[in-house]
Amino acid sequence: xxxxxxxxxxxxxxxxxxxxxxxxxxxxxxxxxxxxxxxxxxxxxxxxxxxxxxxxxxxxxxxxxxxxxxxxxxxxxxxxxxxxxxxxxxxxxxxxxxxxxxxxxxxxxxxxxxxxxxxxxxxxxxxxxxxxxxxxxxxxxxxxxxxxxxxxxxxxxxxxxxxxxxxxxxxxxxxxxxxxxxxxxxxxxxxxxxxxxxxxxxxxxxxxxxxxxxxxxxxxxxxxxxxxxxxxxxxxxxxxxxxxxxxxxxxxxxxxxxxxxxxxxxxxxxxxxxxxxxxxxxxxxxxxxxxxxxxxxxxxxxxxxxxxxxxxxxxxxxxxxxxxxxxxxxxxxxxxxxxxxxxxxxxxxxxxxxxxxxxxxxxxxxxxxxxxxxxxxxxxxxxxxxxxxxxxxxxxxxxxxxxxxxxxxxxxxxxxxxxxxxxxxxxxxxxxxxxxxxxxxxxxxxxxxxxxxxxxxxxxxxx
Numbered sequence: 001x002x003x004x005x006x007x008x009x010x011x012x013x014x015x016x017x018x019x020x021x022x023x024x025x026x027x028x029x030x031x032x033x034x035x036x037x038x039x040x041x042x043x044x045x046x047x048x049x050x051x052x053x054x055x056x057x058x059x060x061x062x063x064x065x066x067x068x069x070x071x072x073x074x075x076x077x078x079x080x081x082x083x084x085x086x087x088x089x090x091x092x093x094x095x096x097x098x099x100x101x102x103x104x105x106x107x108x109x110x111x112x113x114x115x116x117x118x119x120x121x122x123x124x125x126x127x128x129x130x131x132x133x134x135x136x137x138x139x140x141x142x143x144x145x146x147x148x149x150x151x152x153x154x155x156x157x158x159x160x161x162x163x164x165x166x167x168x169x170x171x172x173x174x175x176x177x178x179x180x181x182x183x184x185x186x187x188x189x190x191x192x193x194x195x196x197x198x199x200x201x202x203x204x205x206x207x208x209x210x211x212x213x214x215x216x217x218x219x220x221x222x223x224x225x226x227x228x229x230x231x232x233x234x235x236x237x238x239x240x241x242x243x244x245x246x247x248x249x250x251x252x253x254x255x256x257x258x259x260x261x262x263x264x265x266x267x268x269x270x271x272x273x274x275x276x277x278x279x280x281x282x283x284x285x286x287x288x289x290x291x292x293x294x295x296x297x298x299x300x301x302x303x304x305x306x307x308x309x310x311x312x313x314x315x316x317x318x319x320x321x322x323x324x325x326x327x328x329x330x331x332x333x334x335x336x337x338x339x340x341x342x343x344x345x346x347x348x349x350x351x352x353x354x355x356x357x358x359x360x361x362x363x364x365x366x367x368x369x370x371x372x373x374x375x376x377x378x379x380x381x382x383x384x385x386x387x388x389x390x391x392x393x394x395x396x397x398x399x400x401x402x403x404x405x406x407x408x409x410x411x412x413x414x415x416x417x418x419x420x421x422x423x424x425x426x427x428x429x430x431x432x433x434x435x436x437x438x439x440x441x442x443x444x445x446x447x448x449x450x451x452x453x454x455x456x457x458x459x460x461x462x463x
Contacts, residue, residue: 001061001062001064001065001190001192002059002061002062002065003062003065004055004062004065004066004069005059005062008051008054008055008059008062008066009069011051012048012051012066012069012070015044015047015048015051015075016072016074016075018044019040019044019074019075019076019078020074022040022043022044024036024039024040024043025040025076027039028040034121034124037118037121040076040078041078044078045078045079045082048070048075048078048079049079049082052066052079052082053187056187056188056189056190056219057187057219057220058220058222058223059223060187060189060190060191060210060214060219060224061190061191061192061193061223061224061227062190063086063188063190064190067083067086067087067105067109068108070083071108071109071112073116073117076118077113077116077118077119077121077122080109080112080113080116080122080126081122081125081126081129083109084106084109084110084113084126084129084130084133085129085182085183086183086186086188087103087105087106087109087133088103088106088129088132088133088136088179089179089180089183089188090103090105090188090189090190090206091103091106091136092205092206093136093176096169097135097136097169097172097173097176098136098137098138099136099137099138100205101202102137102138102141103133103136103137106133107145110130110133110145110158111145111148111149113126114149114151114154114158119154123157127161128179129179130158130161131162131163131166131175132166132175132176132179134161134162134163134166135163135166135172135175135176136172136176142162145158146158146159187217187219189209189210189213189214190210191203191206191207191209191210192206192207193207193227193228193230193231195234195236196236197236197237197240200237200240200242200243201240201242204242204243204245204246207246208245208246211246211249211250211253211254212249212253212294214253215249215252215253215254215300216294216295221254224254225254225256225257228250228254228256228260229256229257229259229260229263231246231250232246232247232250232256232260232263232264232267233263233264233266233267238267238270238271238274239274239275241281244271244275244278244281244282244285245285247264247267247268247271248268248282248285248286248304250264250307251264251268251303251304251306251307251308252296252300252301252303252304253300253303254303255303261306261307264307265307265308265309268307268308268309269309269311269312272312272314272316273312278316279314279315280352282316283316283319283352283353283355283356284352286356286359287352287355287356287359290356290359290360290363295363296360296363297367298327298364301323301327301360302327305320305323305324305327308320315347315353318343319343319353319356319357321339322339322340322343322357323360325339326339326340326361326364331361331364331365331386331390332383332386337386337389337390340357340361340390341393343357344357344393344394349395349396354394358394358396358398358399361390361394362399362402362403365386365387365390365403365406366402366403366406368383369406369407369409369410370406370409370410372410374413374414374417374418377414377425377428377429380407380410381428381432384432384436387403387407387440388440391403391440400440400441400442404437404440404442404443407437407442408442408443411429411433411451414429415429415451415452421454430452433448433451433452434448
């Protein structure tokens with residue numbers, strides 16, 4: 001966690017002063033009515049949220065410091081319900097739908113709310129967050145929290161948020177999924193880059209999720225670069241697989257500049273040279289990213305290729321040389337097809353190296369079909385020859401089925417657009433599918449008939 005920048009503190013201090021001098025607060029303190037507290041919310045929380053969004057974009061590693069700053073009584077508990085929700089969702093959850101480690105930030109915010117003079121108003125907005133947070137926490141952790149609450153009324157409320165239904169793993173998971181959906185449009189992701197091995201073991205998954213999240217967005221990552229450059233050159237972690245994975249992610253998604261790229265190259269070279277399992281770990285991790293449907297674009301592959309030297313004659317170097325050929329000349333180029341074929345045939349068909357190659361090619365073909373306009377269906381017809389070439393090289397059923405899914409999704413999108421069955425476009429698509437999908441083994445003739453059959457609307461029964 002980084003300290004909050006003075007420029008953000010200044011804005012928050014000004015908001016706090018405005019709250020304390022406002023007529024809305026004066027009225028609320030006189031009446032203690034819910035409606036008057038809501039007037040405070042209406043006037044000031046938007047301003048706090050706007051600044052929070054700015055920090056989340058520019059300096060995400062300062063978010064927990066920002067949230068802690070809001071615990072000052074002068075803010076009258078405003079925005080804490082949102083902050084509590086953020087803290088609940090940041091915790092890493094195990095397969096049993098329980099927190100992997102105690103959530104100290106959640107505890108800190110919850111205790112601040114519990115001790116707030118405005119608790120009666122705040123509690124109306126935090127029930128679901130507490131329920132989910134408690135559901136993900138251990139009974140001992142909850143008991144220790146409750147032991148710190150001396151106010152019987154507050155203690156009773158918090159205790160009532162322990163929901164028996166969430167003792168069931170399936171119901172707990174359903175509750176968490178529904179709760180997460182409320183925050184999908186919000187950016188509250190942060191992490192900690194530790195200096196010690198023990199800390200990295202705890203924080204590694206959070207760091208990886210954070211780097212993936214920031215990579216697939218339009219957020220400003222400029223302030224992350226000094227932290228990443230320092231992290232990828234930390235020799236303390238050089239023998240840790242978690243560190244290796246984070247370095248791979250950094251190579252894929254972040255431009256560290258010439259100096260940072262050299263630091264990353266040195267680290268990855270050292271790991272490859274001194275860790276006998278580095279080769280397998282590289283491909284297993286790349287494949288795990290594809291399994292999670294993480295978007296690895298051509299630009300990402302080029303970034304990684306630049307971050308890894310070809311000094312060693314290992315499979316990683318050979319794989320990256322193939323990807324250089326594919327990404328430079330395009331996957332439709334004959335030289336690219338030749339490079340893929342030669343690499344693929346030198347490895348066992350189901351090897352992790354070949355799996356990574358199939359995943360990369362499938363990703364490119366899938367992105368083409370996903371982004372292809374229905375007006376450009378002719379382009380799909382042309383590139384279908386390339387589909388056939390890769391299917392022939394790989395001779396892999398999973399690759400074929402995944403490619404079929406992309407192709408069928410695109411065809412259905414076209415049919416939804418070209419509804420006139422007598423139109424040239426519809427007939428072109430139908431003729432192509434009837435021939436190609438059968439030849440590829442994507443569909444049987446009977447399934448194709450069903451695909452193009454007019455769906456009859458059920459008759460309305462006259463009363």
